[in-house]
Amino acid sequence: MARHSLREEIVDAALEQFHAYGFNAAGVKDITDSAGVPKGSFYNHFDSKEALAVVALERYWESRGIEDLADRSVAPLARLRGHFELLRAKMEGHEFTRGCLIGNFGAEVADHSDVLRAAVGQSLARWVELITEVLAEAQQAGSLRSGLDPQATARFVLSAWEGTLILARADRSGAAFDSFFDLVFGTLLA
Amino acid sequence: MARHSLREEIVDAALEQFHAYGFNAAGVKDITDSAGVPKGSFYNHFDSKEALAVVALERYWESRGIEDLADRSVAPLARLRGHFELLRAKMEGHEFTRGCLIGNFGAEVADHSDVLRAAVGQSLARWVELITEVLAEAQQAGSLRSGLDPQATARFVLSAWEGTLILARADRSGAAFDSFFDLVFGTLLA
Numbered sequence: 001m002a003r004h005s006l007r008e009e010i011v012d013a014a015l016e017q018f019h020a021y022g023f024n025a026a027g028v029k030d031i032t033d034s035a036g037v038p039k040g041s042f043y044n045h046f047d048s049k050e051a052l053a054v055v056a057l058e059r060y061w062e063s064r065g066i067e068d069l070a071d072r073s074v075a076p077l078a079r080l081r082g083h084f085e086l087l088r089a090k091m092e093g094h095e096f097t098r099g100c101l102i103g104n105f106g107a108e109v110a111d112h113s114d115v116l117r118a119a120v121g122q123s124l125a126r127w128v129e130l131i132t133e134v135l136a137e138a139q140q141a142g143s144l145r146s147g148l149d150p151q152a153t154a155r156f157v158l159s160a161w162e163g164t165l166i167l168a169r170a171d172r173s174g175a176a177f178d179s180f181f182d183l184v185f186g187t188l189l190a
Numbered sequence: 191m192a193r194h195s196l197r198e199e200i201v202d203a204a205l206e207q208f209h210a211y212g213f214n215a216a217g218v219k220d221i222t223d224s225a226g227v228p229k230g231s232f233y234n235h236f237d238s239k240e241a242l243a244v245v246a247l248e249r250y251w252e253s254r255g256i257e258d259l260a261d262r263s264v265a266p267l268a269r270l271r272g273h274f275e276l277l278r279a280k281m282e283g284h285e286f287t288r289g290c291l292i293g294n295f296g297a298e299v300a301d302h303s304d305v306l307r308a309a310v311g312q313s314l315a316r317w318v319e320l321i322t323e324v325l326a327e328a329q330q331a332g333s334l335r336s337g338l339d340p341q342a343t344a345r346f347v348l349s350a351w352e353g354t355l356i357l358a359r360a361d362r363s364g365a366a367f368d369s370f371f372d373l374v375f376g377t378l379l380a
Contacts, residue, residue, distance in 0.1 A: 022298050024214035097301040106356040107297035108212050111287040121360040148377065155357065156373040159366055160346060162353030166296040167345065170311040176349055183346040187338065188378060 007045045009035040015056040015063075019101050023053060023109045023116075053105065054119045060101040061123055064090075069130040076138040080131065081185050084161060088177050091165065096172040099165040102127075106162075128154045135189075144189055157184055197235045199225040205246040205253075209291050213243060213299045213306075243295065244309045250291040251313055254280075259320040266328040270321065271375050274351060278367050281355065286362040289355040292317075296352075318344045325379075334379055347374055 004012070013035035017026035028049055032039045046052040069083055091098070098104075102123045110117040131154035138144035160180060167176035194202070203225035207216035218239055222229045236242040259273055281288065288294075292313045300307040321344035328334035350370060357366035 021302070022214065024212065024298075025302070099297060103353070103356050104297050106360050107289060107294050108214075110356075110359045112211070112215070117360060117362075124357055124360050149372070152369040152372050155366055155369040156350060156354075159353035159357050159370065160350035162356050163293070163349030163351060164346075164353070166293050166300075166352050167314055167349050169300045170296050170307060170314050172307075176345055179342040179345040180349060182339070182342050183378070188373070 006035075006037055006041060009037060010042065010045060010052065011055050011059055014052050015059050015101070018053060018056055019060070019098050019104070023049075023105060050113055050115050053109075053116055057101060057105065057116075057119050057123060066127055066130065069134055072137070075143070076134045076141065077143055077185070077189060080134050080138075080189075081181070084181070084184075087161075088174075091168060091177075092174070096168045096174070099169055100162060103162040103165060124158065128158055131157060138189070148189075153188070157188075160184065196225075196227055196231060199227060200232065200235060200242065201245050201249055204242050205249050205291070208243060208246050209250070209288050209294070213239075213295060240303055240305050243299075243306055247291060247295065247306075247309050247313060256317055256320065259324055262327070265333070266324045266331065267333055267375070267379060270324050270328075270379075271371070274371070274374075277351075278364075281358060281367075282364070286358045286364070289359055290352060293352040293355060314348065318348055321347060328379070338379075343378070347378075350374065 010031065014026070014031045017031050017034055020026075021030070028042050029039050031049075031052070032042050042052075046055075064087065066083075069079065071079065074082065087100075102120055105116055106120045106124070110120050128151065132150045135144060135148070135150035135153055139146055139148070139150065160183075164176045164180040168174065200221060204216070204221045207221050207224055210216075211220070218232050219229050221239075221242070222232050232242075236245075254277065256273070259269065261269065264272065277290075292310055295306055296310045296314070300310050318341065322340045325334060325338070325340035325343055329336055329338070329340065350373075354366045354370040358364065
């Protein structure tokens with residue numbers, strides 16, 4: 001069985017530590033300890049914790065299946081709903097902790113790291129783009145009213161999602177998710 | 191002219207430091223240096239950085255005029271819009287940095303501090319309550335359709351607001367705000 005390379009072990013551990021504790025609270029030593037590798041090996045693979053965080057964010061993106069929004073085998077609004085339901089289930093699996101790594105970095109470090117702000121910005125822009133395409137597809141199929149601007153609506157829905165995670169973490173309940181699904185799929189896109 | 195007490199100077203400095211840098215990145219020494227007081231004086235006034243953060247959060251709440259949502263001298267939906275426009279202007283004044291201290295603490299430390307999670311949760315719950323009352327008032331006045339549940343809608347609008355701040359910080363632009371106002375006041379509550 002092929003063993004993960006040392007670099008891969010560090011990225012996996014970093015994703016876990018950053019997601020659970022945040023960028024500033026997760027130190028390089030926490031990450032290398034968690035990966036079971038010597039701290040000294042870190043700088044053979046990464047220039048900085050910031051550079052590692054960019055790679056961890058890419059891995060996070062892949063782990064969330066966000067690109068599946070482009071899979072046209074499912075009807076557009078059902079696909080969008082399924083996408084957020086999958087993400088909700090992941091949050092529930094962590095008892096309403098952790099939230100979204102993209103949003104967390106956005107709230108904690110985007111102001112102070114140009115590199116991480118760019119990475120967060122690109123992830124959010126790509127996510128908005130994918131949702132925009134789903135909404136445009138729904139409009140073409142006649143399953144969404146034509147008055148909504150797909151891009152503005154996509155940006156709003158993603159904003160609502162990121163904020164929903166914050167409200168859910170604050171009271172460790174599904175109430176904010178219930179409101180999100182009701183208002184987005186029962187009202188806004190209905 | 192009355193000089194702020196030392197405790198007040200520490201709270202003011204803490205609010206500034208926490209808002210600009212986050213809970214973990216703002217150390218006690220950063221705060222006391224910024225307040226121009228000896229580090230040793232800190233523990234005469236606060237048991238911990240966490241305890242100080244709770245007081246800073248209360249001061250943040252007051253600085254945002256959130257309780258003005260209960261001022262019935264302005265029509266409900268105009269009042270709600272004015273509330274968010276005021277907050278948007280504050281973000282613009284900081285060139286789309288800083289965001290909302292309540293949401294920032296929610297994203298960064300709510301999972302790891304019961305005390306701060308409770309403080310964040312209470313602030314968000316009170317904010318939802320105030321928005322709920324505005325929406326119920328708008329329904330009674332016939333200026334909002336009756337099918338919307340005021341509390342679920344309030345929770346959703348506040349979630350959307352908190353996420354909007356994250357998107358705005360990521361690209362340092364007003365695009366996410368424009369979408370928020372279009373979708374909330376032009377569609378959802380129209």
